[in-house]
Amino acid sequence: MSIDRETARKVASLARIRVPDDRLDALAGEFNAILSFVEQLREVDVDGVAPMTSVTPMRLPRRDDVVTEGGQADAVLANAPEAREGFFAVPKVVE
Template identity: 75%
Template sequence: MSIDESTAARVAKLARIRVADDALPALAGEFNTILGFIEQLNEVDVEGVEPMTGVTPMRLKQRQDVVTDGNQQDKVLANAPDAREGFFAVPKVME
């Protein structure tokens, strides 16, 4: 599997990271190096093997379905780059 510039651009878009056009060839090259390394996994016989979901066998704990905290609007907004009137502010989302 070889990644070309347009695939690299598509992946950057999916990851929401802006990559300048002139940086795409080098990026595609790095992807190919890493994916080439990963391709070794194709040598392994994984027939009938379950994919791991959790490394430590355990049952997730349950708790009472009750509110355990809240009323922390000021703390939630304390680190916001732009907070106004108790909300996060962002550029216009809908046209």
């Protein structure tokens, strides 16, 4: 499976990273180098092997469904590049 320029463009768009057109071929080349390295995984017989989901065998703990540390809007917004009237501010989303 080889990645071409168009696939590289699509992946960059899915990852929400703007890549200039003149970088796409180089990017596709880097993807192909990494993917051909991981291609080796196809040699492994994985029949009947379950994908690993938990590093150490433990049941995910549950907690009560309650607010633990609420009421801190100012702290939440303190690092926002732009905040207005208690909200994060972004460019207009709906036309």
